[in-house]
Amino acid sequence: MDTFARIYALTAQIPPGRVTTYGQLARLAGNPRLSRIVGCAMHAAPAGLPCHRVVNRLGGLCDAFAPTGRDSHRLLLEQEGVPFRPDGRVDLARCMWYGPEDSAPGQD
């Protein structure tokens, strides 16, 4: 399993209405320092990957969220059911996805 594959797998397993951080994915991927790679993977992520469910530690996407942009980012998450804070950031306190086990009732 390649690093990217793990990241893609984890990202694809993020349940709707939930978000996770690069660092969390990186940690789940094996190294908590892979956060940068996660971002790189997101940039290289194929269509269909809910990269909008992946946010930075601040609860918001970076300025380089192509090609949709940060504007649609918030809309996408709102459509997913993710509550936003007045700060314009995602309420990680309520939607932080801590890993497959956090929503995996039977991921065998």
Add this chain to the structure above:
DNA sequence: AGTATGACATAGC
């Protein structure tokens, strides 16, 4: 093939 940078995060000062 090697250097530099990156959609980030953590640790030290």
Add this chain to the structure above:
DNA sequence: AGCTATGCCATAC
């Protein structure tokens, strides 16, 4: 408590 420096893997030049 905020900023600087470092770490990691992959992509681009």
